[in-house]
Amino acid sequence: MTHVEDELGSQPECWSRAAAQAASHVPVLPAPGERVAVVGCGTSYFMAQAVAALREDAGRGESDAFAASEFPRHRAYDHVVALTRSGTTTEVLDLLGRLRGGTRTTAVTADPAAPVVSLADETVVLDYADERSVVQTRFATTALTLLRAHLGLHTEEVVEDGRTALRDPLPEGLVDGAQFTFLGRGWTVGLANEAALKMREAALAWTEAYPAMEYRHGPISVTTSGTAAWMLGDAPHGLARQVRDTGGLWIEGALDPLAELVRVQRLAVAVAAARGLDPDRPRHLTRSVVLAP
Numbered sequence: 001m002t003h004v005e006d007e008l009g010s011q012p013e014c015w016s017r018a019a020a021q022a023a024s025h026v027p028v029l030p031a032p033g034e035r036v037a038v039v040g041c042g043t044s045y046f047m048a049q050a051v052a053a054l055r056e057d058a059g060r061g062e063s064d065a066f067a068a069s070e071f072p073r074h075r076a077y078d079h080v081v082a083l084t085r086s087g088t089t090t091e092v093l094d095l096l097g098r099l100r101g102g103t104r105t106t107a108v109t110a111d112p113a114a115p116v117v118s119l120a121d122e123t124v125v126l127d128y129a130d131e132r133s134v135v136q137t138r139f140a141t142t143a144l145t146l147l148r149a150h151l152g153l154h155t156e157e158v159v160e161d162g163r164t165a166l167r168d169p170l171p172e173g174l175v176d177g178a179q180f181t182f183l184g185r186g187w188t189v190g191l192a193n194e195a196a197l198k199m200r201e202a203a204l205a206w207t208e209a210y211p212a213m214e215y216r217h218g219p220i221s222v223t224t225s226g227t228a229a230w231m232l233g234d235a236p237h238g239l240a241r242q243v244r245d246t247g248g249l250w251i252e253g254a255l256d257p258l259a260e261l262v263r264v265q266r267l268a269v270a271v272a273a274a275r276g277l278d279p280d281r282p283r284h285l286t287r288s289v290v291l292a293p
Helices: 004-009 011-028 043-057 089-100 138-150 154-168 186-202 239-246 257-274
Strands: 036-040 062-065 079-084 102-108 122-125 177-185 207-211 227-233 249-252
Touching: 004 011, 004 257, 011 102, 011 122, 011 138, 011 154, 036 043, 036 089, 043 062, 043 079, 043 138, 043 186, 079 089, 079 138, 102 138, 138 257, 154 257, 177 186, 186 207, 186 227, 186 257, 227 239, 227 257, 239 249
Parallel strands: 036 062, 036 079, 079 102, 102 122, 177 207, 177 227, 227 249
Antiparallel strands: none
16 A cells, blocks of 8 residues: 555544644634735635635635745735645745744644744644655645635545545546646635645646536637546536546535545545555655755
């Protein structure tokens, strides 16, 4: 078994643990009414997109998400939350260094000894969700679960759906697919982006991600036999029929969208195995991007 398989299989237990701890982290996480930016790189950026959309939709205050390298210096925020598994990513550390002494910052990380701990005003450490694999699975979804629970939006049903996602077989015909498109709406657009990234990282697959309503505006033109469109969350009316009319495979996400992401993680590992790839060692990638000064 690869590290990534072992780590993605432990996610439901990690989610339960994070949700149970959410109340203890209230003092260091964004309060209702604060103007908040959530930042990260790669997978953490896509989780930031989901968190920001969930928070704003819940009426907790204006919330934005940025890749750490693209944070707008001219904007004022009450609180910046940085998601970083390793706590060593250069762009995140540089941003927190610039914000130090001004904007309040909180880092969510897996390593209590990482450099980010000394740069952020506050830190939440999810060390039990840390990973050996380069490809992120459980840290990302556990961090999202923590923040989802902080917003009062987590239920045990999500955990049960996660177990279902690990147990039930994947849809037939997917492993041999030539192209995969992941679709989301609202907070699940971030999950769709992450789903596509997982397939690229682990399996070197041709994947794309879009807001579901945007799929009709051009991207559907590449859909045909041998391609798949996977919806995370509720689909727009009529889109499933349009995809099927192209000859493409339509996957309707019936589980909680976070659990659907687990199914995609499993697919990425299965496609990697079918192609003779090692998902623990993706091409040209390292666990953390640390740039020379």
